[in-house]
Amino acid sequence: MPSVFNPTDVSALTDRVNKLSPSSTPLWGTMAVGQMLAHCNVSYEMVYTDKHPKPNVFMKFILKKLVKNKVVTELPYKQSSQTAPAFIIKDDKDFAAEKARLIDHINQTLELGETHFDGKESHSFGPLSTTEWNNMFSKHLDHHLRQFGV
Template identity: 35%
Template sequence: MESIFTPQGNKNIIDRIEQLSPISLSQWGKMTVSQMLEHCQQPIKVAYGTLHVKPQRLMSFLFGKSAKKKLASRQPFGKGMPTAQEFKITREPNFEIAKKELIELIEVFAKEGHAAIKIEKHPFFGHMTHHEWDLLQWKHLDHHLRQFGV
């Protein structure tokens, strides 16, 4: 699996984003491409400490460890996974702005390396290493880019 922290891995994700257009259609799910681009910004903002998500204590206690174990596997995320309320985008964002902002957020990983991650405790998975943050971000972005065929 590639790393979002390395220049090449970072570039590979951004190159896939660049292939999207305002008329890209999803292969599953309900989001438009613009909503997906804004949705993908939210977990990155959590890692950067600029978006605070209410911890899901009960869900984390019941499912956090097993979900975190799945995260560490090479298996890509499946379709129809639940998402945090704060990550749901119901309005229709401007495609070009959402794309530009997502790319700028992703570029920070390669520029700052592990220092980009400002929080250690994920609101659902609990304490996470830099490697686990890397996997989470990569797999989430990959999941939604595959959703839109890139």
């Protein structure tokens, strides 16, 4: 799996993001390209902001038991799979603004590096290893970039 902590892999990811245009259409699913970019930004907002409320103890337990392994392993997501409510983007989004935010988030993750993320507490799953953080970020981005054919 490509590494969000490797400059070469990050360059390839950002190249794929830069191939998107406001007229890009999905191969599956219902999100417009701006909504997809905003959706991808939620993963980073949960790391870098307090915008999204953290789940309570019970919900965090459920997420760790039922969702974590689907998110942090290398197994790819299925097309049109279910998403958490915080990731559902219903309103139109500014393509250029969301694209710039996503690239900034990807670069911020690279700059902070593996040591920053090793054992870092995730919003929903508790502490994650560097590999789990990488899988979560990389797999999610790849899924949605493939959704839009890039």
